[in-house]
Amino acid sequence: MSENPDPPIFSPVTRDALSQKVARMLTDAIMSGKLKPGTRVSESVIARDLGVSRAPVREAGRLLESAGLLISHPNRGFFVRTMDSEDLDSLYELRLAIECEAAARLVRQGPQEVIPLLRKQMEQMIALASSGEIAAQVQADMHFHRLMIEGCGNRRFVSVFKKVASEIQLGVALIGHVNDAPDNIARNHEMIITALDSGDEEAARAAMRYHIGIARTAVVAHFQRLEAGGGHPENPAS
Amino acid sequence: MSENPDPPIFSPVTRDALSQKVARMLTDAIMSGKLKPGTRVSESVIARDLGVSRAPVREAGRLLESAGLLISHPNRGFFVRTMDSEDLDSLYELRLAIECEAAARLVRQGPQEVIPLLRKQMEQMIALASSGEIAAQVQADMHFHRLMIEGCGNRRFVSVFKKVASEIQLGVALIGHVNDAPDNIARNHEMIITALDSGDEEAARAAMRYHIGIARTAVVAHFQRLEAGGGHPENPAS
DNA sequence: TCAAGGAAAATTGTCGACAGTATACAATTT
DNA sequence: AAATTGTATACTGTCGACAATTTTCCTTGA
Numbered sequence: 001m002s003e004n005p006d007p008p009i010f011s012p013v014t015r016d017a018l019s020q021k022v023a024r025m026l027t028d029a030i031m032s033g034k035l036k037p038g039t040r041v042s043e044s045v046i047a048r049d050l051g052v053s054r055a056p057v058r059e060a061g062r063l064l065e066s067a068g069l070l071i072s073h074p075n076r077g078f079f080v081r082t083m084d085s086e087d088l089d090s091l092y093e094l095r096l097a098i099e100c101e102a103a104a105r106l107v108r109q110g111p112q113e114v115i116p117l118l119r120k121q122m123e124q125m126i127a128l129a130s131s132g133e134i135a136a137q138v139q140a141d142m143h144f145h146r147l148m149i150e151g152c153g154n155r156r157f158v159s160v161f162k163k164v165a166s167e168i169q170l171g172v173a174l175i176g177h178v179n180d181a182p183d184n185i186a187r188n189h190e191m192i193i194t195a196l197d198s199g200d201e202e203a204a205r206a207a208m209r210y211h212i213g214i215a216r217t218a219v220v221a222h223f224q225r226l227e228a229g230g231g232h233p234e235n236p237a238s
Numbered sequence: 239m240s241e242n243p244d245p246p247i248f249s250p251v252t253r254d255a256l257s258q259k260v261a262r263m264l265t266d267a268i269m270s271g272k273l274k275p276g277t278r279v280s281e282s283v284i285a286r287d288l289g290v291s292r293a294p295v296r297e298a299g300r301l302l303e304s305a306g307l308l309i310s311h312p313n314r315g316f317f318v319r320t321m322d323s324e325d326l327d328s329l330y331e332l333r334l335a336i337e338c339e340a341a342a343r344l345v346r347q348g349p350q351e352v353i354p355l356l357r358k359q360m361e362q363m364i365a366l367a368s369s370g371e372i373a374a375q376v377q378a379d380m381h382f383h384r385l386m387i388e389g390c391g392n393r394r395f396v397s398v399f400k401k402v403a404s405e406i407q408l409g410v411a412l413i414g415h416v417n418d419a420p421d422n423i424a425r426n427h428e429m430i431i432t433a434l435d436s437g438d439e440e441a442a443r444a445a446m447r448y449h450i451g452i453a454r455t456a457v458v459a460h461f462q463r464l465e466a467g468g469g470h471p472e473n474p475a476s
Numbered sequence: 477t478c479a480a481g482g483a484a485a486a487t488t489g490t491c492g493a494c495a496g497t498a499t500a501c502a503a504t505t506t
Numbered sequence: 507a508a509a510t511t512g513t514a515t516a517c518t519g520t521c522g523a524c525a526a527t528t529t530t531c532c533t534t535g536a
Contacts, residue, residue, distance in 0.1 A: 040487095066304045077488060090393050314497090
């Protein structure tokens with residue numbers, strides 16, 4: 001880890017594509033609940049509103065589609081992704097499969113380099129716990145898990161988790177609050193770190209199973225209560 | 239699985255979006271090796287060749303990107319996805335995680351309805367084994383696994399597997415041939431069916447581990463040999 | 477009152493054009 | 507000769523316009 005031979009005076013100027021700005025706006029609108037599940041996201045309307053042509057909006061739509069925040073129907077355009085509790089549940093099940101495997105892999109190859117990163121991220125989470133910003137808390141939580149998965153060395157796990165994470169973030173945003181005390185959640189990650197550090201592959205797996213299981217039952221139960229109350233507009237599928 | 243209630247006299251006229259036709263063409267070209275990994279896929283060139291505008295080509299590009307067959311660099315366009323053996327290996331590892339979980343889930347919820355489908359698909363594979371068409375054989379193989387995953391009831395597993403499958407198909411296409419005798423491969427799926435039928439969750443998991451492990455070592459080893467021989471052009475990343 | 481039908485409006489799919497950006501190569505300087 | 511600069515070319519990002527399709531809404535008939 002030495003200095004670059006050519007000392008970097010300038011960092012690359014952020015010449016962000018228009019489509020990415022649009023994507024960010026849409027993501028914010030969806031995550032903040034300004035765009036509710038099932039509502040149409042019309043290219044032309046968004047383009048008019050933002051004062052750009054339809055091309056970058058379309059592009060942004062495709063991007064969010066592959067992130068799982070929008071879905072598209074041919075000739076009908078984009079709609080904000082709807083979720084039912086089964087959706088969310090299957091999401092957690094996928095997460096479980098990926099993360100157990102990642103944790104095991106990480107133990108197998110030696111987690112010494114990754115554990116400090118995880119610990120630091122957990123501090124971050126504890127710091128965030130007192131702020132009421134659940135979106136930021138959830139994001140920090142996801143980042144912890146992402147660090148672990150990145151550390152395990154399987155690129156594929158990372159890309160799958162990215163999509164899973166964004167969808168789970170959406171689900172939690174729809175619920176609007178978390179069940180457990182935020183600093184409790186943060187501190188619970190200590191268990192994962194300990195398990196990873198123990199060198200016991202099966203213990204690591206078990207820790208992940210436990211941790212994700214808690215989140216799963218809490219979030220899914222919340223969501224079901226929301227469904228029972230008739231919380232969400234439905235998907236206008238044929 | 240009965241007949242549709244509305245007897246389908248006419249199938250929907252193929253009013254397929256232009257972009258999907260383009261996507262099919264590109265997929266074929268990539269899978270058949272006419273477009274080699276790393277080569278540029280220029281919107282404008284493809285558009286000229288096919289006699290359409292760039293818009294549908296762009297759309298098709300994004301589609302294949304999310305299928306993992308193309309990658310895009312900002313302001314530089316699309317390139318055929320390159321693969322190294324580690325890529326392929328991580329792909330099989332992901333597959334392993336998903337399919338073990340799917341098999342276990344399927345056993346847990348009772349596989350009675352799915353097993354006949356699997357058996358039928360295996361017959362299909364055996365029938366295909368004598369034809370030299372490896373692409374079709376691989377596709378049939380993937381379809382078997384897809385049926386199992388669809389049967390397990392977790393939607394998310396299916397969508398992940400779709401992507402995994404298309405990438406593995408690409409990898410195998412690059413190799414150009416399979417190691418084992420095709421009818422052997424086909425018949426090996428009998429073991430999976432038996433395990434699923436046994437009602438033993440752990441047996442089902444073990445069967446998947448075994449099955450995918452075989453394929454993994456064979457394919458990855460082949461690919462490494464190919465790499466050593468300097469088979470593929472490299473990705474022109476910066 | 478409600479269902480079916482049919483224009484009218486709105487929206488997506490596709491097109492061709494232009495501007496901004498990257499790459500290759502020639503010209504220039506050291 | 508090597509490195510740097512300038513230039514030409516090809517390509518993507520974005521735009522506005524038109525065609526095809528879907529959606530809306532109003533009419534019509536029972």
